[in-house]
Amino acid sequence: MERLTLLGLPLDPVDMEEALRRIGGFLEGQGTHQVVTLNPEIAVRAQEDQALRRAIGEAELVTPDGVGILWAARRLLGVELRERVTGVDLTLALFHRFPGLRVYLLGGRPGVAERAAAEARRLGAEVVGFHHGYFSEEEPVVEAVRRLAPDLLLVGMGERQEAFIHRHKAHLGAKVAMGVGGTLDVLAGEVQRPPLWAQRLGVEWLLRVGLDPKRWRRAPRLFRFAYMVLREKR
Numbered sequence: 001m002e003r004l005t006l007l008g009l010p011l012d013p014v015d016m017e018e019a020l021r022r023i024g025g026f027l028e029g030q031g032t033h034q035v036v037t038l039n040p041e042i043a044v045r046a047q048e049d050q051a052l053r054r055a056i057g058e059a060e061l062v063t064p065d066g067v068g069i070l071w072a073a074r075r076l077l078g079v080e081l082r083e084r085v086t087g088v089d090l091t092l093a094l095f096h097r098f099p100g101l102r103v104y105l106l107g108g109r110p111g112v113a114e115r116a117a118a119e120a121r122r123l124g125a126e127v128v129g130f131h132h133g134y135f136s137e138e139e140p141v142v143e144a145v146r147r148l149a150p151d152l153l154l155v156g157m158g159e160r161q162e163a164f165i166h167r168h169k170a171h172l173g174a175k176v177a178m179g180v181g182g183t184l185d186v187l188a189g190e191v192q193r194p195p196l197w198a199q200r201l202g203v204e205w206l207l208r209v210g211l212d213p214k215r216w217r218r219a220p221r222l223f224r225f226a227y228m229v230l231r232e233k234r
Contacts, residue, residue: 003062004077007043007228009053010062011073015082019063019090020097026060027098027151027175034058034165035178037065037087040072040225045159047228052159055166063090068222072229087180091154091187095123102126104145104174107133107156108184116187125152133157138168146173153177156184 004011014022026033036042036059046053056062063085064070073079094101103125105113113130120127128148133156135141145153153174155161161179169177185191 001079004073004079006038006069006072006076007047007232009038009043009046009056010059011038011064011069012062013073013079013081014061014063014085016085016089016093019061019085020093022061023094023176024098027101029175032169032172032174033060033176034162034169035061035063035090035176036162037063037085037090037179037181038069039066039086040068041221042162043069043072044221044225044228049163051163051166055162058166059162068225072225075229076232087178088183088186090178091180091183092123094152095120095125098151099124100126102128102149102151104128104148104150104153105130105156105184105187106141106145106153107161107180108188108190110134112184112188112190113156115189116184119187119189133160138164142168142171146171149173151175154180154183156180156182 001013004013023035034055036056038056046056064073064081065084065086067084070081070084073081103120105116105120105127107113108116110132113132117127117130128150129144131141131144151174153172153176155165155177157164158181165177165179182191
């Protein structure tokens with residue numbers, strides 16, 4: 001199926017298997033390919049953040065991350081997407097599909113990327129480097145990644161990650177660069193994923209927001225996303 005446009009943003013109607021197939025092609029190609037896992041919060045921010053909007057618009061793959069994206073595609077486009085393709089699930093699937101994948105982990109508080117690297121190695125990845133996300137000078141970090149030329153660069157830097165990848169895309173030296181949000185925290189054991197039933201129902205975000213006061217300030221974006229979809233439908 002061809003790329004869709006949802007709320008002015010591109011969206012590739014892929015399931016996990018198709019996403020893995022496409023990334024497999026990126027790994028065999030030249031240059032750096034950006035993967036964005038589009039969730040409702042990112043979609044809302046992109047309405048006003050031009051750098052983020054440009055990053056999504058020029059990404060080689062944009063997956064549906066979140067039950068809200070599936071709902072919006074069905075309501076606005078009449079398209080039934082098969083499943084969510086989230087950052088953490090796609091990361092784990094990549095480790096399983098491509099054993100020995102050369103990976104660089106970037107993000108999290110000091111110490112998180114290092115612990116995430118140990119788990120990634122346990123899952124079969126070859127970790128070539130890691131760095132925390134608390135840095136102000138970007139060029140030394142970009143140079144470190146470029147020098148190691150990983151197959152996969154995982155960037156867990158919250159709201160900065162997509163624009164960071166896009167800004168330095170030509171100089172990263174990675175085959176694939178993907179913003180993965182809190183995935184490094186999950187790999188490091190800092191954050192436990194919600195129960196399997198919540199993952200299957202697609203309400204992980206609801207449990208995370210409800211149980212973590214630090215996320216409460218982000219909840220209004222979810223309501224705004226619903227409002228945007230309903231307004232667009234009218």
